[in-house]
Amino acid sequence: MDAMTLVRERIVSADYTGAKLRNYINHEFRDLFMIRADTITAMRQKRVLVNGQGVLDSYQLVDGDRVRVEVNVAHAIESRLHSLDVELKYSEPGLAILLKAPGVIWPDVEWAAPALLMLADLPDNHGARLEDGRVVPWFAVNEVEKGVRSLVIVAATEELRDSVVRNIANGRASFGIYALCHGNVPQSNIDGFDGDVNIPDAEVFQKWCLYNHLPVDIFNHVSAKVDSVVKSSSSGHISAVRATVSHATSPNLVLRRFMFTLGYPIAGSQNYTRLLPNHKDKGALLAYVSIDMPSLAYSGQQVSVTVDVPPKLLAVCEREERFYDKRQLRAQSEIDELGPISNSPSLGNELSSSASDTSASDVTLTGDRPAAYVTGFKQFCGYKFRVTPDTLIPRPSTETLVDAAVEILRNTGTRAMTRVLDLGTGSGCILLSLLLAMPDARGVGVDISEPALAVARTNSQLHGLEDRSTMLHGSFEGFTTDTTVLAEGPFDFITCNPPYISLGKAARMQNTVGHEPSLALVAGDGGYQAYRAIHASLTINHAVLAPGGCIGFEIGKDMERGVRRIFEDWKEVGTFKDSQGFLRVIVFQRT
Numbered sequence: 001m002d003a004m005t006l007v008r009e010r011i012v013s014a015d016y017t018g019a020k021l022r023n024y025i026n027h028e029f030r031d032l033f034m035i036r037a038d039t040i041t042a043m044r045q046k047r048v049l050v051n052g053q054g055v056l057d058s059y060q061l062v063d064g065d066r067v068r069v070e071v072n073v074a075h076a077i078e079s080r081l082h083s084l085d086v087e088l089k090y091s092e093p094g095l096a097i098l099l100k101a102p103g104v105i106w107p108d109v110e111w112a113a114p115a116l117l118m119l120a121d122l123p124d125n126h127g128a129r130l131e132d133g134r135v136v137p138w139f140a141v142n143e144v145e146k147g148v149r150s151l152v153i154v155a156a157t158e159e160l161r162d163s164v165v166r167n168i169a170n171g172r173a174s175f176g177i178y179a180l181c182h183g184n185v186p187q188s189n190i191d192g193f194d195g196d197v198n199i200p201d202a203e204v205f206q207k208w209c210l211y212n213h214l215p216v217d218i219f220n221h222v223s224a225k226v227d228s229v230v231k232s233s234s235s236g237h238i239s240a241v242r243a244t245v246s247h248a249t250s251p252n253l254v255l256r257r258f259m260f261t262l263g264y265p266i267a268g269s270q271n272y273t274r275l276l277p278n279h280k281d282k283g284a285l286l287a288y289v290s291i292d293m294p295s296l297a298y299s300g301q302q303v304s305v306t307v308d309v310p311p312k313l314l315a316v317c318e319r320e321e322r323f324y325d326k327r328q329l330r331a332q333s334e335i336d337e338l339g340p341i342s343n344s345p346s347l348g349n350e351l352s353s354s355a356s357d358t359s360a361s362d363v364t365l366t367g368d369r370p371a372a373y374v375t376g377f378k379q380f381c382g383y384k385f386r387v388t389p390d391t392l393i394p395r396p397s398t399e400t401l402v403d404a405a406v407e408i409l410r411n412t413g414t415r416a417m418t419r420v421l422d423l424g425t426g427s428g429c430i431l432l433s434l435l436l437a438m439p440d441a442r443g444v445g446v447d448i449s450e451p452a453l454a455v456a457r458t459n460s461q462l463h464g465l466e467d468r469s470t471m472l473h474g475s476f477e478g479f480t481t482d483t484t485v486l487a488e489g490p491f492d493f494i495t496c497n498p499p500y501i502s503l504g505k506a507a508r509m510q511n512t513v514g515h516e517p518s519l520a521l522v523a524g525d526g527g528y529q530a531y532r533a534i535h536a537s538l539t540i541n542h543a544v545l546a547p548g549g550c551i552g553f554e555i556g557k558d559m560e561r562g563v564r565r566i567f568e569d570w571k572e573v574g575t576f577k578d579s580q581g582f583l584r585v586i587v588f589q590r591t
Helices: 021-028 036-044 075-081 104-118 125-126 158-169 186-189 202-213 250-263 310-337 373-374 394-410 431-436 451-460 504-510 529-540 560-567
Strands: 005-011 049-050 066-072 085-094 095-100 150-155 175-180 223-232 234-244 286-294 302-308 378-379 383-386 418-423 442-448 469-473 489-494 545-554 571-576 583-589
Touching: 005 158, 005 310, 005 431, 021 049, 021 066, 021 075, 036 049, 036 075, 036 186, 075 104, 085 104, 085 302, 085 529, 095 104, 104 125, 104 150, 125 150, 150 234, 150 286, 150 383, 150 431, 158 442, 158 583, 175 310, 186 310, 223 529, 234 310, 234 378, 250 286, 250 469, 286 383, 302 545, 310 583, 378 431, 383 431, 383 451, 394 418, 394 431, 394 489, 418 431, 431 442, 431 545, 442 451, 451 469, 451 504
Parallel strands: 418 442, 418 489, 442 469, 489 545
Antiparallel strands: 005 066, 049 066, 085 095, 095 150, 175 234, 175 286, 223 234, 286 302, 378 383, 545 583, 571 583
16 A cells, blocks of 8 residues: 555543553554554654654643654554454455454454455556555454354445345355364264254254344255264263355354254354363354355456464374373273282172183273273372272372371370271272271261261271271261261261362363262362351351360362361361462361
């Protein structure tokens, strides 16, 4: 475009008295100086004057000051475009197709199209023009979502925009989209989908179509092919799908709902998507890769624009597969370390281990099922414990609770026979590890789940602790009034690894913890439900604890303040961090 100098003047109002000149320029002349560096350069070049004089950018304005700025329009346009990640892919008189990156919003696209055309120095700028030194924005035709990499059709006038919209509505234009979906998408499910039959809540769907200016048979105008499938630790599988959508100016929305209806939602954080861990703020993991439409300027010609799949989407697939492989290696290593498993007490038919030469390494790890549930065993505190899907899989971080209890009991214990109560005992690994560390101790494990108690009793046999451990059915709400529990006390220490994952967090972690019993993991009241129930029970009868007795809890990350508020009437006697440096255990003493 030809060089053009634009001059503007403003009289400073009383509202800006005391304001620094650079801040005034950045606010009042924002369309001319897109970045602070442009403002500073203009001042150095004496293209910003106050009352006809060059001043420092820190000059403090007063009411009535006359501010004059002079700017090269081409430079101002180039500067703003430099801050936008947009690329011109096609143009003809009155029409352009842009490729925009995530983060670029609708007004930026409508401004960038004519700006790029003017800098391209095309005949008559293909209809792009300036007005009072400003680029006159065009009109975006298809949706422009901030979080999505998009090809956008932009028209110079409303009439041209409406012409493109009619072509789209008539099926003469289509959009190609590459999307990452949760699950191993069967091609047969896509091919066999009937948009006239397979729609649940058809009446609601029709209203949705009308609201979004879509034909009610819009799903019949979606075609898709599974491009590739990779394994994923967080989602089982991730399928890359190439789709074509016509009859819609919002093809992204249509494809999201189409895949959601199929049961394989696109990964993302928008409507009709499902979060993929480590990619929570990425909008939707999809991208426009093609547009096909008739030319408006050249009768009978077809416009086809194709772009590559973004490397970032391919990188997501590579990362998911790499994480999956690492998880498999860790799980297989865990299996191999278990060694022989045939000499363990039997627990039904859940794991066949009767042959004398069976070892954990003979067990095949498949799918996303945890290794501990495949082998039926898990190492904890240096010992092997039986686990089933009825019990939580012991974590290394929970060993901190055992260490804390042993340390406090050895430092404060006075009775010949130390007594320990484990609430929510599950597999019994906490209680039994503590008893193995303290030969003079006796313990009781309480759990609401009978199947879990069966596993705990098996582990007690496995480690020869039947004479020093008792497993009882009970609850957080009733253990202090349960006569069978009270008969074993009073207790010197209560251990508890309660469920503390909130309902909202559990929904986001479903692929991570979905195999384990929710009863042992998930709690209401933001994750504090079990802590409150136990505190209420102890308030009813704290004599379940011996004088000076303690209760130690495992807590989740950043939960210490909430737990301290619940037990504010108890004395805090210790906190313990896990091997990763997180505060994992907090201990209170009966006062």
